[in-house]
Amino acid sequence: MKLVFAGTPEFAAVALQRLLEAGHEVPLVLTQPDRPAGRGMKLQPSAVKLLALDHGLQVAQPRSLRLDGKFPEDAQATQWLLRDVGADAMVVAAYGLILPQWVLDTPAKGCLNIHASLLPRWRGAAPIHRAIEAGDLETGVTIMLMDAGLDTGDMLLMERLPIAADDSTARLHDKLAALGGRLIVDALARLDTLRRTPQPTEGVTYAHKIEKHEALIDWTQAAELLARRVRAFDPFPGALTHVGSDNLKVWSARVDPGDAAGAAPGTVLGCDAQGVRVATGQGVLCLTELQRAGGKRLPAAQFLAGAGLRPGLRLGQNDTGAPHVS
Structure with a gap:
């Protein structure tokens, strides 16, 4: 034709x-x-x-x-x-x-x-x-x-x-x-x-069209939903959270079978070669591929070698402790 x-x-x-x-x-x-x-x-x-x-x-x-x-x-x-x-x-x-x-x-x-x-x-x-x-x-x-x-x-x-x-x-x-x-x-x-x-x-x-503000991770949501949103927003706009004033992109994540044990949503529960375990509003999300501002997408093991993440840190808050807003 x-x-x-x-x-x-x-x-x-x-x-x-x-x-x-x-x-x-x-x-x-x-x-x-x-x-x-x-x-x-x-x-x-x-x-x-x-x-x-x-x-x-x-x-x-x-x-x-x-x-x-x-x-x-x-x-x-x-x-x-x-x-x-x-x-x-x-x-x-x-x-x-x-x-x-x-x-x-x-x-x-x-x-x-x-x-x-x-x-x-x-x-x-x-x-x-x-x-x-x-x-x-x-x-x-x-x-x-x-x-x-x-x-x-x-x-x-x-x-x-x-x-x-x-x-x-x-x-x-x-x-x-x-x-x-x-x-x-x-x-x-x-x-x-x-x-x-x-x-x-x-x-x-x-x-509906994907908007950039949707990238910001709301840690009060369930781990299962957040895992889906991470996959849905790869490659655009990427899932975004913060460590203090620094941006942190999450490119891959999975629901972890562990227990948040009452930790506040966004709290880092553990960090190892398998990923960064974070408490959510329901369950635990394990972050397995991350990227800092200006850096490359890296598997968790490589990312943690040069990152300051540690158990007890609260993701999604600014330096004053207040939640980041989109």
Whole structure:
């Protein structure tokens, strides 16, 4: 088919690569504008843009697609491009811009979305993170025909994927990206015969965007929830606590079978090569991979060799003993 592709991060780049390998023609790629990133805050192109340019594809980076929005000139220019291309369909994966009705109506066979959840569970921006955080046992990918709602379109294909006990968002992302790339190629090959299935009205949940303030660990929460949140927030924004005025990132943790013995939440109970045991509101959390500000992610044994953690310290408090707030 002749396709327009719209996507931004690595999840979308995997799908674009699979579409190109399958022989589809992609005369136009839409992706988000370059964003400042890194310590120097230099403008960085998206993963999709880099892949598209590597294949010599035309790239457009509108700031908005709304003809009556803040950047109508971007929307108008994109409208001309889409009409000129005359695509059979548009494939959308983690694009990051709302598609107004005029975009949905432009491709002859509609707009297909690759969504990393089992719809209608986890509609929205962060389905992978929220599935892990919630303790879901499985997730998957849904290929749907887009409509004007937020991930509300009719479903074409769905495939389930178990969530492993040690899956972080980074690990699960890679599995789902590969699955999404395979499913979209399959869906396009059978597009004229696939059955459109309306989404159920029951079981709808929303995967709200991950905010930086969520990184701060609340030690009064249960160890089981905190362990899931550590996995859900790897690689972004990372789980954060404090030792006095110093930041401490926690990248890996597990529930410890031990007893907090009445210790206040956030109290370090023990430190050894197996990890840093910390009391929580319910149970004990063992921190197994940590990172100090400006340092590297290290296993607990290596981290403790150069750190001042010791039993009795209270994590999550500033130098005055008051709790840190986000």
